[in-house]
Amino acid sequence: MRSLRIGLLLGLRQIQRASIWTTVLIIFVMMLTFLNLIAVSGILVGLIAGSERAVQEKTIGDIIITPLDAEDKILQTETVRRTLTTIPEISAFSVRYKQGIKIEANYKTRRDLNAEANIVGSQAVGFNPFEEDTVTTLSENIIEGEYFEPNESGYIILGALNLERYTAGFADITGGLKEVYPGDTVRVTIGQASREFIVKGIINAKAGGVANSVYLPEQELRRLIGSPDRNANEIIIRLTDSTPVEALAVKDILVSLGLSEFAKIRTFEEALPKFITDIKNTFNILGTFIGSIGIVVASITIFIIIFINALSRRRHIGILKGIGIERSVIEIAYVSQAAFYALTGSFLGALLTYSFLVPYFDNNPIQFPFSDGILSADPESTFYKFVTLFIITLFAGFVPAWMIAKQNTLNAILGRK
Amino acid sequence: MDIIQAKKITRSFGREPLITHVLRGVDVHVAEGEFLTIMGKSGAGKSTLMYQLSVLDTPSSGELVVDGVDVMQLNEKERTSFRLHTLGYVFQDYALVPDLSARENVMMPLLMRGDPWATAKRKAAKSLDEVGLAGKYENLPTELSGGEQQRVAIARAIAVAPKIIFADEPTANLDTVSSKQIIDLLTCLNETSGQTIVMVTHEREYALGANRILHMEDGMIIREEKLR
Ligand SMILES: Nc1ncnc2c1ncn2[C@@H]1O[C@H](COP(=O)(O)OP(=O)(O)O)[C@@H](O)[C@H]1O
Ligand SMILES: [Mg+2]
Numbered sequence: 001m002r003s004l005r006i007g008l009l010l011g012l013r014q015i016q017r018a019s020i021w022t023t024v025l026i027i028f029v030m031m032l033t034f035l036n037l038i039a040v041s042g043i044l045v046g047l048i049a050g051s052e053r054a055v056q057e058k059t060i061g062d063i064i065i066t067p068l069d070a071e072d073k074i075l076q077t078e079t080v081r082r083t084l085t086t087i088p089e090i091s092a093f094s095v096r097y098k099q100g101i102k103i104e105a106n107y108k109t110r111r112d113l114n115a116e117a118n119i120v121g122s123q124a125v126g127f128n129p130f131e132e133d134t135v136t137t138l139s140e141n142i143i144e145g146e147y148f149e150p151n152e153s154g155y156i157i158l159g160a161l162n163l164e165r166y167t168a169g170f171a172d173i174t175g176g177l178k179e180v181y182p183g184d185t186v187r188v189t190i191g192q193a194s195r196e197f198i199v200k201g202i203i204n205a206k207a208g209g210v211a212n213s214v215y216l217p218e219q220e221l222r223r224l225i226g227s228p229d230r231n232a233n234e235i236i237i238r239l240t241d242s243t244p245v246e247a248l249a250v251k252d253i254l255v256s257l258g259l260s261e262f263a264k265i266r267t268f269e270e271a272l273p274k275f276i277t278d279i280k281n282t283f284n285i286l287g288t289f290i291g292s293i294g295i296v297v298a299s300i301t302i303f304i305i306i307f308i309n310a311l312s313r314r315r316h317i318g319i320l321k322g323i324g325i326e327r328s329v330i331e332i333a334y335v336s337q338a339a340f341y342a343l344t345g346s347f348l349g350a351l352l353t354y355s356f357l358v359p360y361f362d363n364n365p366i367q368f369p370f371s372d373g374i375l376s377a378d379p380e381s382t383f384y385k386f387v388t389l390f391i392i393t394l395f396a397g398f399v400p401a402w403m404i405a406k407q408n409t410l411n412a413i414l415g416r417k
Numbered sequence: 418m419d420i421i422q423a424k425k426i427t428r429s430f431g432r433e434p435l436i437t438h439v440l441r442g443v444d445v446h447v448a449e450g451e452f453l454t455i456m457g458k459s460g461a462g463k464s465t466l467m468y469q470l471s472v473l474d475t476p477s478s479g480e481l482v483v484d485g486v487d488v489m490q491l492n493e494k495e496r497t498s499f500r501l502h503t504l505g506y507v508f509q510d511y512a513l514v515p516d517l518s519a520r521e522n523v524m525m526p527l528l529m530r531g532d533p534w535a536t537a538k539r540k541a542a543k544s545l546d547e548v549g550l551a552g553k554y555e556n557l558p559t560e561l562s563g564g565e566q567q568r569v570a571i572a573r574a575i576a577v578a579p580k581i582i583f584a585d586e587p588t589a590n591l592d593t594v595s596s597k598q599i600i601d602l603l604t605c606l607n608e609t610s611g612q613t614i615v616m617v618t619h620e621r622e623y624a625l626g627a628n629r630i631l632h633m634e635d636g637m638i639i640r641e642e643k644l645r
Contacts, residue, residue: 002528002529002531005528005534006525006528006529009517009521009528010514010516010517013516013517013521014516016516017515017516017557315512316512316514316515319508319512319514320514320525321497322473322500322506322512323500323501323505323506323525323526323573323574324497324498324499324500324501324502324504324526324529325497325501325525325526325529326494326497326529327497329529409473409497410468410473410474413473413508413512
């Protein structure tokens with residue numbers, strides 16, 4: 001306790017008497033380190049977090065049910081559906097049918113049969129428009145025209161990437177329907193069967209696959225397929241609480257009810273496309289790596305500052321020990337200075353992050369092909385990063401103080417060796 | 418009983434064959450309340466002897482008992498504590514902490530001894546008053562003259578009322594007037610509070626206030642002179 005008091009007094013006075021510019025510079029370095037730690041990995045992770053969020057919202061739901069490996073449909077879809085309605089944790093689910101199709105436009109105006117046909121292959125997704133919208137809020141992604149109304153038929157919604165005017169930027173997607181707008185008629189062909197639909201709307205989303213498919217009410221798609229099989233290809237489930245823990249818990253309930261006999265049940269995290277998981281891991285490593293370099297640089301900076309500081313006061317340290325001041329006092333004096341730099345720097349860094357950077361990126365997300373990148377800086381991980389930086393800084397301040405304080409007292413006083 | 422009993426103290430540096438014998442068997446006895454000065458040419462080993470007696474260094478051989486404690490047996494931590502509680506120092510070049518005010522410098526050993534903040538502050542002010550620095554409590558060392566800094570150093574040494582004060586050429590860097598004041602201050606301390614003082618000086622004039630002068634040459638005491 002005594003040592004702490006005297007050490008803090010010494011540390012405080014040294015900061016007070018130090019050149020203001022030196023202090024500002026050190027604090028600035030600490031602030032940049034903190035930002036480097038928070039912002040760089042925050043942006044990297046934010047890109048993925050944005051894309052994960054989009055996939056969870058639009059494609060996978062919180063839990064996804066897909067056919068068993070050996071099957072191409074969910075067995076006993078009706079039983080599964082009924083079971084799902086009995087589980088209170090499930091707030092909504094959507095049963096999806098999927099089918100490869102061809103869509104053709106301008107077939108009426110095409111006089112010359114040798115001219116290029118205005119036709120694309122695509123995947124049709126059939127669902128109950130209302131249920132689907134409760135799970136994925138798909139209607140919010142309409143960029144032209146409108147979403148389905150209840151009790152209407154003869155309409156189709158096209159994913160934007162089926163249209164030429166939206167695929168211009170993607171080198172790997174060629175073709176696309178030319179000059180198709182809401183209200184136009186297109187012909188959908190499955191095998192030998194084909195039918196005309198009026199384009200009700202165009203949909204776009206960054207989540208994987210959403211903009212590549214076309215959408216139909218479930219009955220219309222099944223009628224076109226013409227099979228009596230009512231088993232579906234996919235059921236996506238929304239929970240009242242969309243957390244990974246809850247998803248696992250509900251999955252366990254579904255498995256315990258025997259649904260895994262009929263289909264594969266995966267939580268959002270288990271079903272994430274591999275590329276997202278890969279990028280996420282890579283970005284996490286990258287963020288940690290860049291952050292670690294920052295921490296190493298900061299600790300070296302602090303080490304050098306404290307070392308030079310203590311070395312230039314080596315004689316006074318010797319005299320203090322000579323008149324009976326304990327070594328720990330000197331160590332505390334320097335560690336407290338390091339703590340001051342780390343605290344002030346981190347505080348300014350956090351202030352900048354939360355009062356400027358996070359709101360800025362929320363309002364101006366980084367446009368990324370598969371997500372809107374935000375700055376992901378949740379307070380908890382920010383706090384852990386701060387604690388890491390703080391402890392390492394204390395250590396970086398302690399080592400040089402310890403090295404110089406442990407030197408022989410008389411040698412230090414006389415400036416020998 | 419003598420407060421300092423040093424017998425056959427030697428101090429050598431380096432190793433054979435390049436060994437330097439700086440102290441070659443010194444016997445010193447200082448009585449409690451005595452004012453002792455050590456004189457001798459530069460390089461005679463005066464400072465080296467002071468470092469041994471004041472527990473800043475450890476003799477290569479010999480016996481050393483200070484205030485009844487066999488200081489040869491103490492470890493580093495115990496020596497630091499012993500210096501804090503029993504000894505006071507006045508160094509040749511004042512040796513104040515540059516970041517601390519005059520009063521804070523004096524407060525250091527008081528706080529280390531466990532005095533509460535207010536007590537330390539009061540005692541520090543009192544001993545600064547004693548050395549004639551009332552009104553300069555808040556000055557930084559750089560804002561004081563050499564003589565004033567040395568008086569702060571004396572205030573720091575006497576604030577904790579140590580049994581023995583060691584002063585190694587305390588006037589070496591001072592002008593005649595300041596030197597005189599410092600010597601008077603030490604003499605006065607010895608006479609009024611009965612503190613034991615061991616001082617090294619070059620000037621015979623300054624040594625005359627002491628009870629005894631030891632003359633050193635080449636690492637040995639060659640002559641003892643009793644004054645009072
Ligand atoms: N650490 C050391 N290593 C080698 N020689 C030393 C060391 N310390 C002191 N000396 C030598 O001891 C002699 C006495 O030094 P010192 O005690 O400082 O003399 P004084 O204070 O009487 O002028 C000097 O010749 C000095 O060079
Ligand atoms: Mg000397």
